[in-house]
Amino acid sequence: MSTTEPAATPEPRPAPRSPGPVDGPEGATASPRRLARQRRRRALARFWRDYRANRAGLFGLAGLALFVLVALAAPWLVQPADLSVTRAPGLPYQPPSLDYPLGTDNFGRSVLDLVIWGSRVSLLVGFLATLVSVTLGALIGIIAGHFGGATGTVLMRVTDWFLVLPTLVLAIALATVLSRSVFTIILAIGVTAWPTTARLVRAQTLAVEARPYIERARALGGGHLHIMMRHVLPNVMPLVLAQTTLLVASSIIMESTLAFLGLGDPTTVSWGGVLQDARNAGAVSSGVWWYLLPPGLAIALVALSFTLCGRALEGVLNPRLRDRS
Amino acid sequence: MNYLEVNDLTVTYRTQGGPLPAVRGVDLTVEPGSKLGIAGESGCGKSTVALALLRLLPKSAVLGGRVLLDGEDVLTMKWGRLRAVRWAGASIVFQGAMHALNAVHRIGDQIAEPILLHGGVTRAEAARRAGELLEQVGLPAARAAAYPHELSGGQRQRVMIAMALACEPRLIVADEPTTALDVMIQAQILRLIDRLIGDHGISMVMISHDLSVLADTCDRLAVMYAGRVVEEGPAAEVFAAPRHPYGQALGAAFPRIGDPASRRNPRGLPGDPPDPAALPSGCSFRPRCGVAEERCAHVDPTLWPAGPGRRAACVRVLDGTVEAPAARTAPETAVEETR
Numbered sequence: 001m002s003t004t005e006p007a008a009t010p011e012p013r014p015a016p017r018s019p020g021p022v023d024g025p026e027g028a029t030a031s032p033r034r035l036a037r038q039r040r041r042r043a044l045a046r047f048w049r050d051y052r053a054n055r056a057g058l059f060g061l062a063g064l065a066l067f068v069l070v071a072l073a074a075p076w077l078v079q080p081a082d083l084s085v086t087r088a089p090g091l092p093y094q095p096p097s098l099d100y101p102l103g104t105d106n107f108g109r110s111v112l113d114l115v116i117w118g119s120r121v122s123l124l125v126g127f128l129a130t131l132v133s134v135t136l137g138a139l140i141g142i143i144a145g146h147f148g149g150a151t152g153t154v155l156m157r158v159t160d161w162f163l164v165l166p167t168l169v170l171a172i173a174l175a176t177v178l179s180r181s182v183f184t185i186i187l188a189i190g191v192t193a194w195p196t197t198a199r200l201v202r203a204q205t206l207a208v209e210a211r212p213y214i215e216r217a218r219a220l221g222g223g224h225l226h227i228m229m230r231h232v233l234p235n236v237m238p239l240v241l242a243q244t245t246l247l248v249a250s251s252i253i254m255e256s257t258l259a260f261l262g263l264g265d266p267t268t269v270s271w272g273g274v275l276q277d278a279r280n281a282g283a284v285s286s287g288v289w290w291y292l293l294p295p296g297l298a299i300a301l302v303a304l305s306f307t308l309c310g311r312a313l314e315g316v317l318n319p320r321l322r323d324r325s
Numbered sequence: 326m327n328y329l330e331v332n333d334l335t336v337t338y339r340t341q342g343g344p345l346p347a348v349r350g351v352d353l354t355v356e357p358g359s360k361l362g363i364a365g366e367s368g369c370g371k372s373t374v375a376l377a378l379l380r381l382l383p384k385s386a387v388l389g390g391r392v393l394l395d396g397e398d399v400l401t402m403k404w405g406r407l408r409a410v411r412w413a414g415a416s417i418v419f420q421g422a423m424h425a426l427n428a429v430h431r432i433g434d435q436i437a438e439p440i441l442l443h444g445g446v447t448r449a450e451a452a453r454r455a456g457e458l459l460e461q462v463g464l465p466a467a468r469a470a471a472y473p474h475e476l477s478g479g480q481r482q483r484v485m486i487a488m489a490l491a492c493e494p495r496l497i498v499a500d501e502p503t504t505a506l507d508v509m510i511q512a513q514i515l516r517l518i519d520r521l522i523g524d525h526g527i528s529m530v531m532i533s534h535d536l537s538v539l540a541d542t543c544d545r546l547a548v549m550y551a552g553r554v555v556e557e558g559p560a561a562e563v564f565a566a567p568r569h570p571y572g573q574a575l576g577a578a579f580p581r582i583g584d585p586a587s588r589r590n591p592r593g594l595p596g597d598p599p600d601p602a603a604l605p606s607g608c609s610f611r612p613r614c615g616v617a618e619e620r621c622a623h624v625d626p627t628l629w630p631a632g633p634g635r636r637a638a639c640v641r642v643l644d645g646t647v648e649a650p651a652a653r654t655a656p657e658t659a660v661e662e663t664r
Contacts (some may be wrong), residue, residue, distance in 0.1 A: 039470065149384075212424040219381055220412035220439040220488075230438070234429045289547075 052315045054168040057312020063305035071119040078113045083269060085109070096290050105274075105288035106281040114274050115294045116225075121270035122302065126184055128250035132190025133251075137197025142236065144198070145205025146228050158203065163195040164190050171254065182265055189254045197243050201236055208235045238317035245310030249303035255297050271295040328395055328528050329355040329378070329415075329496055334388035336373050336382065345601050346464070349552040350390070352628075353530075355496065358649040360522065360529045362539030362560060363493045365431065365549035370599050371532045372420075374549075375500045378530070379411050395440040403421065418518075422500035423482035426473040432484045433459070439491045443455075460489035462517060479510035480580045488520060490525065495524065499531040501539065504638025515542055536575055542565035548572045551599050554628060558635030568637040570614045608640070 087107035102111040144155040174188040259272025274295040336348040392399040419425040437451035455465030462483040490574040502513040547557040556569040596613040607622040628636040
């Protein structure tokens with residue numbers, strides 16, 4: 001009768017089991033690595049709790065997740081052959097129907113397919129251009145703030161020069177001079193969007209450098225690199241992070257603008273590109289609203305999502321804003 | 326040989342209104358294992374001297390004279406050598422531990438920071454050492470994972486002391502280590518510093534405006550006024566029987582518990598320290614001095630011998646007219662009383 005009992009299996013040894021979260025950091029058996037992992041998990045949980053309190057931030061995050069998922073799943077949702085101009089699946093200018101939820105364009109392509117496919121380029125450009133501009137801005141800001149004097153003055157005058165230059169004009173100039181590809185657009189946006197970040201980071205660097213622990217770091221023999229990387233950067237990082245999310249939104253809009261002006265790569269589909277095609281095809285005058293509206297709304301929604309996330313993040317990372325709500 | 330020797334140190338700040346002499350020729354010596362106290366009111370240049378010892382002053386400061394640390398002149402050192410000497414040769418306990426700790430790093434990492442910067446040790450080794458240092462200053466090693474804001478003021482100051490010991494320096498400069506702490510914690514911290522310094526055989530320069538604290542902790546005492554040392558000697562004697570009028574005023578500014586006379590009639594020092602850009606002629610203390618004479622306007626007194634092992638910068642010392650004031654209570658008991 002004891003055949004069904006799992007008596008044959010030995011007692012599970014207690015040693016390899018995790019100490020559990022109740023042990024706290026003083027758990028005698030816990031290894032430092034495990035402690036660190038626990039601590040990180042707890043910090044993350046706290047961060048999530050604070051973030052969750054911001055309803056708008058949650059909406060932004062949900063919207064963002066949706067867009068990213070759609071962009072990643074685009075190859076399964078859309079047949080690339082359906083985006084061909086010559087062998088379009090439907091008839092031109094069909095209003096929304098069950099077959100084509102957002103209607104068709106002047107070639108008979110599904111507008112929904114175009115918007116889904118276009119999200120890939122728009123998001124890619126948004127993220128990479130932001131990465132370029134934020135890295136550049138943070139680097140220049142920290143260097144200018146740390147060294148001050150002649151170095152700082154020269155760097156800040158260059159920043160000012162970029163700041164007063166009309167961003168769009170500069171981006172257009174860069175996009176026309178360089179070869180036509182997605183990476184040209186990324187570069188054009190990245191190179192024109194950094195000055196605000198640089199100014200912001202420099203101001204914060206100056207504030208951080210005035211703190212006594214910077215003097216302490218110098219007293220214990222730390223060099224410039226040590227101070228900038230270990231003491232200034234972590235203190236500037238929350239600001240940079242919030243700035244990043246806000247910049248992604250404007251980068252996506254910028255990409256759409258450039259594509260709409262016909263400076264993008266004509267072979268790739270992006271939201272701005274779809275808008276331009278719609279305008280060229282006379283969608284405005286012929287009242288084909290389903291061709292114009294979806295890409296425009298997509299741009300607005302993605303930008304909004306990023307802005308909401310950025311605001312929420314700013315609130316979580318800045319204790320002064322956190323206590324206010 | 327003296328571990329620290331400061332010869333004719335001058336510090337002048339370049340400002341828009343012209344040069345501002347903050348330190349005007351200071352001589353100090355610290356023998357190995359001994360403790361020197363520097364006293365003086367705010368703005369007399371004592372913190373400037375402390376920072377000048379490791380060349381930590383802003384670029385606008387022009388330094389003169391010599392600062393010999395173990396026979397090497399800090400002021401002419403190359404940048405790389407200076408970085409090596411900082412903390413490993415002499416470390417600093419800063420005033421206001423609250424702000425001298427970086428809020429975004431764990432205290433264990435901050436104690437390990439100088440160890441990693443100076444010695445080619447592994448991260449694990451440095452972390453182990455940080456834990457040891459925390460134990461030495463009376464904090465559990467597990468607190469290494471705490472952030473500065475999770476500690477009390479006294480604990481933070483203990484962390485700063487642990488950090489100062491991290492690279493086993495032979496000199497510690499303590500710049501007002503107990504300001505912003507309440508009296509009980511202050512006494513604890515001073516005992517801790519005293520014990521650790523004794524255990525490790527480290528020399529110390531302690532800076533404070535609190536004469537009783539210095540008299541209690543230090544072997545020798547130097548009183549600074551307007552960028553100069555005006556009196557120096559064995560701590561107990563300088564505290565009990567100051568020769569310079571300024572030292573006397575500073576000592577008299579402390580009320581003594583149980584002494585009704587000092588309670589009803591607190592003796593302060595009228596006036597403010599002189600503007601370093603416009604020092605009075607002759608003795609710089611003359612405008613506030615209660616016993617100033619006509620000749621004080623002409624003679625700029627330097628440190629003259631004033632008894633065995635003592636020096637004071639007052640003309641009255643020179644001609645022996647100064648008499649030791651009515652003997653104050655011995656410093657040890659006086660300190661116990663004020664606590």
